[in-house]
Amino acid sequence: MNLPFMETGVILIVDDNPNNLEVLSEALIDTGWEILIAVNGEGAIAQAEYACPNIILLDVMMPGIDGFATCKRLKSNPKTCDIPIIFMTALSETVDKVKGLNLGAVDYITKPFEQEEVLARVKTHLKIYNLSQQLQTQNQQLKQEISERLAVELQLQKLTQELEQRVQERTFQLQQAQINLVQQEKMSALGELVAGIAHEINNPVNFILGNLNHASEYTQNFIDLLYLYQQYYPEPEVEIAQKIDEIDLDFLIQDFPQIISSMHKGTKRLAQMIHSLRHFSRRDDAAAKPTDIHEGIENTLLILQYRLKANPERPAIEVIREYESLPLVECFPGPINQVFMNLLANAIDAIEEGMGIAHWGLEQGFCQPITPKIWIRTSLKAQSSTVTIQIADNGIGMTEEVKQRLSEPMFTTKPVGKGTGLGLSITRQIIEEKHDGAIWFVSEAGEGTQFWIEIPLIRKESQPHS
Ligand SMILES: Nc1ncnc2c1ncn2[C@@H]1O[C@H](COP(=O)(O)OP(=O)(O)OP(=O)(O)O)[C@@H](O)[C@H]1O
Ligand SMILES: [Mg+2]
Known part of the structure; x- marks a missing residue:
C-alpha cells in the first residue's frame, strides 16, 4: 500500500x-x-x-x-x-x-x-501531522518574509527621512544663496549708483565751497570799500542817494554776509553728506579692516536724516545716542553699515506704523501723545573682547505671530513695494556668518523693539594661532 x-x-x-x-x-x-x-x-x-x-x-x-x-x-x-x-x-x-x-x-x-480501522486512523493522523508540519514551515517562512519586509520598510523609512532632511537642508542653502545673490546684486548696483552720484556731485560741491570762501572775502572787501566811499564822500550825488534808498543798502550790507555764510554752511553739509555716501557704499570690502563703528552709525543716520525729520503725520524722531568709547573693530564696514541701515530703517518703519495707530488713539481720546524715539547704545565687553550695539525703538512692536515667523526668509508685514522681508535675514547672515557675531531681540506689541548685535573685536582668522 x-x-x-x-x-x-x-x-x-x-x-x-x-x-x-x-x-x-x-x-x-x-x-x-x-x-x-x-x-x-x-x-x-x-x-x-x-x-x-x-x-x-x-x-x-x-x-x-x-x-x-x-x-x-x-x-x-x-x-x-x-x-x-x-x-x-x-x-x-x-x-x-x-x-x-x-x-x-x-x-x-x-x-x-480492526486492521482497516488501524490503517485508516494512522493514515489520517499522519496526514494531519504532515499538513500541520507543512503549515508550520509555511508559517515560519511567512514570518521570516514579514520580518524581512519590515526590515526593508524600516530601511526605506530611514532613507526617506534622510532624503527629506537633505532636501530641507539643500532648500535652506538654496534660499540663503538666493538671498545672498539678491543682496549682493542689490548692494553692488545701489553702491555703484550711490558712489557714482556722490563722485559726480563731489566736484561741483567742492568747487562751490572753495569759491564761497573767496566770495565771502570779496564781499567783505566790497563792503569795506563802500564804507570808505561813504567816509570820504558823505554827500553823494542825487542819483547815487536814490539808488542807496532803492536797494536798502544798510540791510543789504548786513544781510549779504549772512547769506554767504548760510550758503557756506549748506554746502559744507552737502560735502559731509557726500562723504557719508561714499563711505556708506564702500566697495573696498574684500577684507575686514579696523573700523570706527560710531562713524558707520553716524553715516547711516545722516543718510536716513530725511526720514527722521518731522512730517505732517508725526513729530521728528528723536535719536538718543549712548555711545561708550570703543576701539576700532575689525570688520567689513560696508556690510556692517548695511546692518545699521536695516535695523534703523525697520525702527523708523515701526515708529511710523505705531504713530498711525497712536494718531487714531489720540483722536479717540484714549492715548497719550508719545515722542517717537530711537535709542542707540554701544558698549565694550572687555572680558569677551566684543562690542555690543543696541538699537531700540518705541514703535509698534511685534506680535507673537510676527516673532515666530521672523526666521522665515522673505517674511514681511509691510505692503508690497515697501518691504521685501529680506532685511533681517541679510542682517543675521552678515552678523553671524561674516562676523562670527550674534544678534537677538526683544519685542512687545505696542511697546517697541530692541535689537542687540554683538561682534568680536578681532576676527577669528586674523587671531594668532595658539
Ligand atoms: N523694529 C521693529 N519693530 C517692529 N517690527 C519689526 C521691527 N523690525 C522688523 N520687524 C518686523 O519684521 C519683519 C521683517 O523685517 P525685515 O527687515 O526682514 O523685512 P522688511 O522690513 O519687511 O522688508 P525689507 O527690510 O526687505 O525692506 C517686518 O516686516 C516687521 O514686521
Ligand atoms: Mg527691513
Whole structure:
C-alpha cells in the first residue's frame, strides 16, 4: 500500500503484548513504513527521542510506567512533544480514552484491532501531522518574509527621512544663496549708483565751497570799500542817494554776509553728506579692516536724516545716542553699515506704523501723545573682547505671530513695494556668518523693539594661532 502524502516514515508501536505487536505490525507492514517496536514505556521514550518517529501507537496497560505516564513524559520533552500519539485501549475503557485525549493524544484505537480501522486512523493522523508540519514551515517562512519586509520598510523609512532632511537642508542653502545673490546684486548696483552720484556731485560741491570762501572775502572787501566811499564822500550825488534808498543798502550790507555764510554752511553739509555716501557704499570690502563703528552709525543716520525729520503725520524722531568709547573693530564696514541701515530703517518703519495707530488713539481720546524715539547704545565687553550695539525703538512692536515667523526668509508685514522681508535675514547672515557675531531681540506689541548685535573685536582668522 502506498501513502502518497509521505513516501517514507517511521512508526513506533509500544505494547507489552507480543500478540498485539504482531497483529499491528502485520496491518502496517504493507505501507512501506519503517516499524519500530518498544515493549515498555522507558523503551518507547528512549526510541522516540533517538529515532523521532512520525507517529506512536501507545498501549495504556503496561508493566513499569503505563501508557499515560509515558505519554506525559513524551509531551513534556521538546524533542518528542510534537509526535502524534494514538492510544490503544480496550473497547469498554471509556475513562481511559478521555484521559488519554486529555494528556495530548490525538486519537485512540480499540482492541481487538480492526486492521482497516488501524490503517485508516494512522493514515489520517499522519496526514494531519504532515499538513500541520507543512503549515508550520509555511508559517515560519511567512514570518521570516514579514520580518524581512519590515526590515526593508524600516530601511526605506530611514532613507526617506534622510532624503527629506537633505532636501530641507539643500532648500535652506538654496534660499540663503538666493538671498545672498539678491543682496549682493542689490548692494553692488545701489553702491555703484550711490558712489557714482556722490563722485559726480563731489566736484561741483567742492568747487562751490572753495569759491564761497573767496566770495565771502570779496564781499567783505566790497563792503569795506563802500564804507570808505561813504567816509570820504558823505554827500553823494542825487542819483547815487536814490539808488542807496532803492536797494536798502544798510540791510543789504548786513544781510549779504549772512547769506554767504548760510550758503557756506549748506554746502559744507552737502560735502559731509557726500562723504557719508561714499563711505556708506564702500566697495573696498574684500577684507575686514579696523573700523570706527560710531562713524558707520553716524553715516547711516545722516543718510536716513530725511526720514527722521518731522512730517505732517508725526513729530521728528528723536535719536538718543549712548555711545561708550570703543576701539576700532575689525570688520567689513560696508556690510556692517548695511546692518545699521536695516535695523534703523525697520525702527523708523515701526515708529511710523505705531504713530498711525497712536494718531487714531489720540483722536479717540484714549492715548497719550508719545515722542517717537530711537535709542542707540554701544558698549565694550572687555572680558569677551566684543562690542555690543543696541538699537531700540518705541514703535509698534511685534506680535507673537510676527516673532515666530521672523526666521522665515522673505517674511514681511509691510505692503508690497515697501518691504521685501529680506532685511533681517541679510542682517543675521552678515552678523553671524561674516562676523562670527550674534544678534537677538526683544519685542512687545505696542511697546517697541530692541535689537542687540554683538561682534568680536578681532576676527577669528586674523587671531594668532595658539
Ligand atoms: N523694529 C521693529 N519693530 C517692529 N517690527 C519689526 C521691527 N523690525 C522688523 N520687524 C518686523 O519684521 C519683519 C521683517 O523685517 P525685515 O527687515 O526682514 O523685512 P522688511 O522690513 O519687511 O522688508 P525689507 O527690510 O526687505 O525692506 C517686518 O516686516 C516687521 O514686521
Ligand atoms: Mg527691513
